[in-house]
Amino acid sequence: MSTILERVSMNAVHIKSGRWKYMLVSRDDFSGFPETVVLVKLTEKEVEEWFTSELICSYGSPQEVTFDGGIEFGKALKNAVKKEGSRIRVTTSSYPES
Numbered sequence: 850m851s852t853i854l855e856r857v858s859m860n861a862v863h864i865k866s867g868r869w870k871y872m873l874v875s876r877d878d879f880s881g882f883p884e885t886v887v888l889v890k891l892t893e894k895e896v897e898e899w900f901t902s903e904l905i906c907s908y909g910s911p912q913e914v915t916f917d918g919g920i921e922f923g924k925a926l927k928n929a930v931k932k933e934g935s936r937i938r939v940t941t942s943s944y945p946e947s
Contacts (some may be wrong), residue, residue: 851879854908859900859916861891864871875904878915884908898927910935 850943861871870889873896876883884907886899910933916922917940930937 853877853880853882854911856915857878857904857911859914859922861896861919861921872891873899875900891921893923893925895923896921897929900926901929905929905933912936913938915940917922 853897855874858878859873859875861873864872864887869889871888871891872885873888873891874883875932880903884904885900886903890894913936915938916926919942927937929942
């Protein structure tokens with residue numbers, strides 16, 4: 850049985866037009882509550898900084914974080930997730946529901 854903010858899934862969405870080129874989405878698996886940020890550049894460092902400064906500082910550490918194997922979810926994010934004591938679950942980008 851899950852509780853709110855126990856499991857969080859993260860994904861990046863590419864925006865076709867406008868100033869912002871990417872939207873990073875974090876979604877609570879239990880409630881469906883999303884937290885988003887729009888970015889001009891989608892880098893591993895930007896994702897890690899948003900995770901630690903916004904998600905962790907606002908809501909605390911989830912028990913599990915799920916994301917695909919994209920380069921934006923690289924070593925910096927994995928290290929930050931481990932530092933918070935959360936489990937990492939990596940899916941393929943073709944089948945994020947797995």
